[in-house]
Amino acid sequence: MPFPVITPRQQHSMAGSAVDFKNLSCQGQSNYLKALRTFPGQAIVDFSALVENMRRMRSLFAPAEVMGIVKANAYGHGLIPSCLAALKAGCSWIGVAKAQEALAIRRGGIGPGMCRVLAWLANCVWAPYEEMIEEDIDIALGSLDEVEAVSNAAQRAGRRARVHIVVDTGFSRNGFLEASFEKALTLLKRLSSEGRLQVVGIMSHFSSADAEDKESGRYTDLQFGSFSRFAARAREAGFDNLLRHIANSASSFSRSLTRLDMVRPGNSFYGYAADYALGSPQDFGLTPALTLEAQLAKVKDVEEGRCVSYGRTYRTEGETSLAIVPLGYADGILRTAGGSNSPSEKSGAPVRVLTSSGPEIARACGKVCMDQFMIDLGAPMESLGVMEGDTVRLFGPGAGEEKGEPTADDWARRSESISYVIYTNLSLKIPRLYLNAKRELGEKELSLLDPECVLS
Numbered sequence: 001m002p003f004p005v006i007t008p009r010q011q012h013s014m015a016g017s018a019v020d021f022k023n024l025s026c027q028g029q030s031n032y033l034k035a036l037r038t039f040p041g042q043a044i045v046d047f048s049a050l051v052e053n054m055r056r057m058r059s060l061f062a063p064a065e066v067m068g069i070v071k072a073n074a075y076g077h078g079l080i081p082s083c084l085a086a087l088k089a090g091c092s093w094i095g096v097a098k099a100q101e102a103l104a105i106r107r108g109g110i111g112p113g114m115c116r117v118l119a120w121l122a123n124c125v126w127a128p129y130e131e132m133i134e135e136d137i138d139i140a141l142g143s144l145d146e147v148e149a150v151s152n153a154a155q156r157a158g159r160r161a162r163v164h165i166v167v168d169t170g171f172s173r174n175g176f177l178e179a180s181f182e183k184a185l186t187l188l189k190r191l192s193s194e195g196r197l198q199v200v201g202i203m204s205h206f207s208s209a210d211a212e213d214k215e216s217g218r219y220t221d222l223q224f225g226s227f228s229r230f231a232a233r234a235r236e237a238g239f240d241n242l243l244r245h246i247a248n249s250a251s252s253f254s255r256s257l258t259r260l261d262m263v264r265p266g267n268s269f270y271g272y273a274a275d276y277a278l279g280s281p282q283d284f285g286l287t288p289a290l291t292l293e294a295q296l297a298k299v300k301d302v303e304e305g306r307c308v309s310y311g312r313t314y315r316t317e318g319e320t321s322l323a324i325v326p327l328g329y330a331d332g333i334l335r336t337a338g339g340s341n342s343p344s345e346k347s348g349a350p351v352r353v354l355t356s357s358g359p360e361i362a363r364a365c366g367k368v369c370m371d372q373f374m375i376d377l378g379a380p381m382e383s384l385g386v387m388e389g390d391t392v393r394l395f396g397p398g399a400g401e402e403k404g405e406p407t408a409d410d411w412a413r414r415s416e417s418i419s420y421v422i423y424t425n426l427s428l429k430i431p432r433l434y435l436n437a438k439r440e441l442g443e444k445e446l447s448l449l450d451p452e453c454v455l456s
Contacts, residue, residue, distance in 0.1 A: 001026045001027065001030070002026065003026045003029060004026070004029050004030055004033055006033070009387075009389070010389075012387065012389075012390070013295060013387075013389040013390055013391055014391055015354055015390075015391070016293075016352070016353065016354035016359075016390055016391040016392055016393065017044075017293055017391040017393075018044050018291040018293065018393065018396055019032055019044060019433075019435070019455060023456075024455055024456055025456065027451075027454075028454070028455040028456050031433065031451075031452050031453070031454065031455055032433065032455055034452060035431040035433055035452075036295065038431055039429055039430060039431055040294055040295045040297065040326040040327075041292065041293065041294040041295070041326065041327045041331065041430050042292075042293050042294075042430065042431050042433055043076070043077075043290055043291070043292055043293075043423075043426060043430050043431065043432045043433070044290070044291040044292075044293060044396075044433050044435060044455075045077050045078060045081065045289050045290050045291075045432055045433065045434050045435070046287070046289045046290075046291075046397070046434075046435050046436060047081065047085055047289075047434050047435060047436045047437040047439075047440050047441075048435070048436040048439060048440055049271055049287040049288070049289035049397065050077070050081075050082060050085035050086075050089075050269065050270070050271075050289045051085050051088050051089045051440050052089075052287065053089075053268065053269055053270070053271055053286050053287060053289070054066065054068060054085065054086050054089030054090075054091060054269055055089045055090065056285050056286070057252070057263075057265055057268060057269070058089060058090055058091070060253075061252055061259055061263050061265075064247075064259040064260060064261060064262055064263050065091075065092065065093060065243075065261065065262040065263075066091055066093070066262070066263055066265065067091065067093035067094065067095045067118070067245070067262055067263070067264045068082070068083065068085075068086025068087075068089075068091045068093065068094050068095065068269060069094075069095045069096075069264055069265065069266035069269060070082045070083055070086070070094055070095070070096055070101070070105075071095070071096045071097040071098070071101060071266070072097070072424045073424075073428070074270075075266065075267065075269075075270050075420065075423055075424050076290065076332075076423035076424045076425070076426045077270055077289060077290055077423070077432070078432045078434075078453075079101065079104060079105065079108070080104075080105070080108040080109070080110065080448055080449065081432070081434055081437065081449060081453075082269075082270075083105055083108075083110050083115075084110070084441060084445050084448065084449070085440070086269070087110070087114060087115055087445075088440050088441065088445070091115065092115050092116060093115060093116050093117075093118065093262065094110075094115050094116070094117045094118070095117075095118045095119075095120070095264055096117065096118070096119050096120075097119065097120060097121040098119060098121055098122070099119050099121075099122045099127050099128055099129075099131075099132055099137075099139075100128075101119065102117045102118075102119040102132060102135070102137045103128065103131060103132065103135060103137070105117055106135040106136075106137065108448060109447075109448040110448070112135070112136035116136075116138055117136075117137045117138065118137070118138040118139075118140060118164060118201075119132065119137060119138070119139060119140065120140030120142075120164070120166060120174065120203070121140075121174065122139070122146070123146075124143065124145040124146045124148070124149035125149075127149070129149060129150050129153035129154075129161070130153040130156055130157050132153075132161075133150075133153055133154055133157045133159060133161045134157055134159070136162070137162075138162045138163065138164060138200065138201070139161060139162070139163050139164070140163070140164045140165075140166045140174070140203060141163050141164070141165060141166060141188075142166035142168075142174040142175045142176060143176070144180065144183065144184060144187060147163075147184065147187055147188060147191065147197075148187075150163060150197070151191045151196045151197060154196045154197065155196055160195055160196060160197060160198045161196065161197050161198070162198050162200050163188075163197050163198065163199055163200065163201075164199075164200060164201035164202060164203050164243070165184070165188065165199060165201070165202045165203070165234065165239075165242075166202075166203055166204065167181065167202065167203070167204050167226075167227065167230040168204070169204040169205075169222075169223040169224075169226040169227045169230070169246070170207060170219065170222060170223045170226060171204070171205050171206070171207045171223075173205065174205075175204060176230075178226075178230075181230065181233060182233075185233065185234060185237040185239075186237075188239075189237060189238060189239075199234075199239050199242065200242065200243055201242055201243035201244070201245060201262075202230065202231050202234055202239075202242045202243070202244055202245075203244075203245045203246060204223070204226075204227045204230070204246045205246065205248065206220055206223055206224075206246065206247070206248055206250070206251055206258075207219065207220075207223065208220060209247075209248060209250040209251035209254070209255070209258075209274070210248075210249070210250035210274035210275045210278060211275075212277065212278065220251065220255070220258075223246075224246065224255075224257070224258055227244075227246050231244050243261045243262055244260040244261045244262070245260060245261060245262040245263065245264055246258060246260065247259050247260065247263040247264065247265075248263075248264055248265060248266065248274065249265040249266055249267050249268040249273070249274040250273075250274035250275070250278065251263075252264075252265045252268070253265075253268070253273075253284060266420075267419065267420055268284065268286055270288065270289050270290065270423070271286045271287050271288035271289050271290075271397065272286065272288055272408060272409065272419045272420075273286070275418055275419075276409035276412055276413065276418070276419060280400070280407075280409070281397075281407075282399075287397050288395075288396065288397040288407060288408065289397070290396070290408075290423055291393060291395070291396030291397065292327075292393070292394040292395055292396070292423070292426065292430075293391050293392065293393050293394070294325050294326055294327050294391070294392055294394065295326070295389050295390065295391050295392075296323045296324060296325065296326075296386070296387075296388055296389060296390050296391075296392060297323075297324040297325070297326040297372065297388070298323065298324045298388055299321055299322070299323040299324075299377075299381045299386055299387060299388050299390075300321060300322060300323075300381070301319070301320070301321050301380050301381060301382075302316055302319075302320060302321065302322055303316070303319060304316055304317065304318045304319055306322075307366075308322065308365050308366035308374055308376075309338065309365070309366025309367045309368075309369060309373075309374060310366070310367045310369065311366075311367055312366075313338070313340040313342070313345070313366055313367060314338075314339065314340050314341055314348075314365040314366040314376075315341060316376065317341060319380065320376055320377060320378055320379060320380070321376075321377040321379065321380055321381035321384070321386070322365070322374050322375070322376060322377070323353075323362070323374065323375050323377055323381075323386065323392075324372050324373075324374055325351060325364075325372060325373050325374070325375060325392060325394070326371065326372050327371075327372065327373070327394070327430075328368055328369045328370045328371040328372045328373060329368055329369070329370055330370045330371055330427065331371070331426070331427045331429060331430060332425035332426040332427045332430070333368050333373060333394075333425075334368070334411075334415040334417060334421070334422070334425065335367065335368045336368075336414075336415045336416050336417070337349040337364050337368055337373070337411060337414055337415045338364050338365070338366055338367045338368045338373060339363050339364050339365055339366070339414070340366075341365070346414065347363050347414070348363040348364030348365055348366075348373075348375075348414060349363065349364045349394070349406075349410070349411045349414040349415060350362075350363055350364075350401040350406040350410055350411075350414070351363070351364065351375050351392050351393070351394055351406070352392060352393040352394075352396075352398075352404060352405065352406055353375070353377065353384075353386060353390070353392050354386075354390065354391075354392075355384040355385055355386055356384060356385030357384075357385075358404075359404045359405075360378075360384075360404060361401055361404055361406065362375040362376060362377050362378065362392075363375060363376060364414075375392075393406070394406065394411065395407050395408045395410065395411050395422065407419075408422040408423055431453070432453055433453055433454075433455050434449070434453055434454050434455060434456075435455050435456050436456055437449060437454050437455075437456070438454065438456055439456070
């Protein structure tokens with residue numbers, strides 16, 4: 001296949017991208033160009049960053065096992081690719097919230113011989129328990145009705161279901177409370193002896209391990225104490241050698257005692273701390289894996305005092321240029337990312353724009369629209385060398401907006417949110433493209449990826 005021919009204007013358009021187009025293979029170049037024509041925004045995922053983040057955690061948290069958490073389309077990074085990255089780093093466990101996610105992993109080619117998969121959120125009426133049991137998926141049980149439903153599904157499937165007991169230590173979400181736990185243990189014991197269930201683990205979840213205040217710290221200690229008592233009661237009931245797991249990203253890094261037999265770090269797999277208030281990714285030795293880019297739809301010079309977007313919350317403060325970033329709240333951009341130039345209001349989220357004098361930060365101005373938002377370039381477009389079609393970066397693995405390299409944490413601050421929301425919100429319409437997948441994976445694993453999503 002010959003290398004694609006691109007025009008000088010197209011070369012200029014790609015200059016601001018995190019993708020080094022000229023160093024891609026012919027197929028990689030073709031895949032990238034197809035993505036540019038398919039949609040005016042791209043999520044570029046560094047496969048090597050995912051692998052290295054997980055390797056660091058496995059080394060740091062040993063001897064506890066590390067479960068790769070890939071719920072919500074792997075926090076927006078892509079389900080099957082992120083599973084493969086976790087397995088490449090040595091994980092033997094994958095975790096999701098919903099049953100359908102677990103089944104998608106198995107149907108995507110990641111079989112029982114490659115890893116265990118745990119799903120912890122379902123309802124006892126409609127959940128596809130029988131399919132899950134047939135696909136050798138571990139099921140988390142948090143109610144008596146669910147225990148009965150999984151037991152019946154196991155009987156229909158003709159094989160024992162692997163289950164984890166969920167206990168409520170203070171989150172008040174999923175799990176058995178202390179008052180119902182004895183009854184649950186009695187039922188689980190009977191169904192285990194009948195060969196329907198194999199109880200392999202006990203789990204819970206912290207509510208505020210990512211908060212730094214003393215009250216949150218005390219509450220985390222209370223939750224851990226409660227979990228320890230639940231685990232002891234299960235052991236006394238005859239459930240020996242259960243896999244105990246409660247630690248999330250924040251507690252895995254900050255509270256070594258909570259790691260127990262296995263940890264479930266989510267956000268840190270993708271390169272971020274549990275909350276930006278806790279520190280930068282670099283503070284934890286992590287690298288954000290996803291870069292969100294878009295190609296400017298329009299750029300135009302405007303006069304001072306020009307109103308921008310709905311509600312006229314922003315007015316230009318001098319002669320400038322406005323550019324349209326063709327991603328909006330229908331694509332997952334939070335409406336709160338927009339900005340006002342009123343002294344009492346916040347400035348908008350940062351966007352990295354490559355100008356003739358180097359990268360600069362422009363800010364979202366006015367309210368975010370359904371399909372687009374505007375940025376104020378701060379000067380006439382001709383003086384900046386910015387044109388329609390230029391690639392801009394909304395966020396990536398950089399050092400922060402103050403250094404011209406915005407991150408999802410920067411977007412979270414401006415959007416009154418957290419980094420998780422920034423990338424899990426991204427629409428599936430936005431192509432996910434993977435760098436360094438060929439470097440990390442063998443042919444068998446690569447065959448599980450859509451070949452059009454692989455850049456290198």
